[in-house]
Amino acid sequence: MLGYLGRLVVALLMVTGVSFAANDYSDSRDNRVYRVIRTGPLNWFTGNLSYKEGASLVVRNRAFYAPKVWDKACPENTRIPSWQDWEVLIKDQFIGARKKQNMRSFVGAPAGFYEIGVGENKQVGPEVGYFAVSDAQNRAIMLDLNRGMYSEIPVTDNMALTVRCVGDYDPLEEMNISRNKMVFTDPRDGKKYKVELRDSTKVWMKQNLRYNLTSAKQCFLEDSVFCKRHGRFYTYDEALKACPKGWHLPNDGEWRDYQKDQSKLDWDNLGRGGCRDWDEYCDESNTGHYWSSTSVEKNTGRAWEFRRQARSINRTDESVQKGLYVRCVADVK
Known part of the structure; x- marks a missing residue:
């Protein structure tokens, strides 16, 4: 754990858009560069995945991914975080008096998720951050920016969500x-x-x-x-x-x-x-x-x-x- 001082530094870096880790990550598929922050044993992308060729839906230049493509969404040597990974991140960074601000800085502009495949694509919860979770329970995580809280939501095959990728800290x-x-x-x-x-x-x-x-x-x-x-x-x-x-x-x-x-x-x-x-x-x-x-x-x-x-x-x-x-x-x- 980074401790109080570490969380404060991470918060300030999030606000200013500066990478906390020494190295950014370049996706060889489209040469897009992602800034990363270190939390525990992982490096987290500070921005949503934007690999459009692998996305299920692209809206206003934002990429959304349905569960069937999650296992191949992230770049090489990275993956979608598990529920445990998310809990470590939340415990490490989204606590204390600055938890709302830190969460807002991490999420950026929220986009909710989309229901796709049946008629017109429908956006749900545009004021909330929803992210994919890699486990067998078909769930995602919802980050409530107004309260600084999180919860899990069930995921169906016709839901397309934003993705954050993580890689092992080296x-x-x-x-x-x-x-x-x-x-x-x-x-x-x-x-x-x-x-x-x-x-x-x-x-x-x-x-x-x-x-x-x-x-x-x-x-x-x-x-x-x-x-x-x-x-x-x-x-x-x-x-x-x-x-x-x-x-x-x-x-x-x-x-x-x-x-x-x-x-x-x-x-x-x-x-x-x-x-x-x-x-x-x-x-x-x-x-x-x-x-x-x-x-x-x-x-x-x-x-x-x-x-x-x-x-x-x-x-x-x-x-x-x-x-x-x-x-x-x-x-x-």
């Missing part, structure tokens, strides 16, 4: 990581990084950070080709602020955990790129040097050196002015 998607490709897109510059999930609690970049903080001096031999190939060098102070929001420079303990099973390390990736040692450079072909956030001596930072050919690791304390690589890590919430 913490990786919230972190701007593609679950299928395991690729993170840095929102600051659009650069993409392969990532891996470790122990279900941390996500590590599998590539060195390439975010530009200063100049070509961050590249091996001051050649931008090497920045693309190996990533950028950072001083210790630069490294502490280089990672994207929500990510951080790993500390010494996190690096210890990372390299425990050395048989699983990508040595050909980790053990390349060298380092910048003042006006000199380390072995680019066989070593890779990385900062941790830990500092145990003045003007030094803890560093980890991976040696590709020897398959060995060396932990040292380096001058804060040296140029080493950065691997960012994020905690999975």
Whole structure:
């Protein structure tokens, strides 16, 4: 549960039309984008489904769906919420002094439902929100905007209702990581990084950070080709602020955990790129040097050196002015 503060934030975001979740949902069938909010383990569309080709009725650009099409109405990886899903949403958001306002903001302009298939289509309860429910009891939910209350109503085959879709909350998607490709897109510059999930609690970049903080001096031999190939060098102070929001420079303990099973390390990736040692450079072909956030001596930072050919690791304390690589890590919430 979000608690009082969480409900207040959700209410304000609903009123202003801003998405609460990090990622909106794009329906590949018609490329329509839906904003979402997170409640419990689910992401909820904040607007009614508007996939017109799958609708039973379209009135004034609004789509309504009869029970026979409910199972195929929502986009891929989403579904019509169950009664239990609705109750979680209501308990989480439609309580307290703002429950009416929150409910009105969620429903938007109510449209009631339509009786279809016999003569002229008849609209029922245009001032009330009616939504489909996915269970075996042939029922829908009615949201009474005037009282801030809800109730169930029986559903027949000739009723067409509005639909809200839900999808399972995915913490990786919230972190701007593609679950299928395991690729993170840095929102600051659009650069993409392969990532891996470790122990279900941390996500590590599998590539060195390439975010530009200063100049070509961050590249091996001051050649931008090497920045693309190996990533950028950072001083210790630069490294502490280089990672994207929500990510951080790993500390010494996190690096210890990372390299425990050395048989699983990508040595050909980790053990390349060298380092910048003042006006000199380390072995680019066989070593890779990385900062941790830990500092145990003045003007030094803890560093980890991976040696590709020897398959060995060396932990040292380096001058804060040296140029080493950065691997960012994020905690999975």
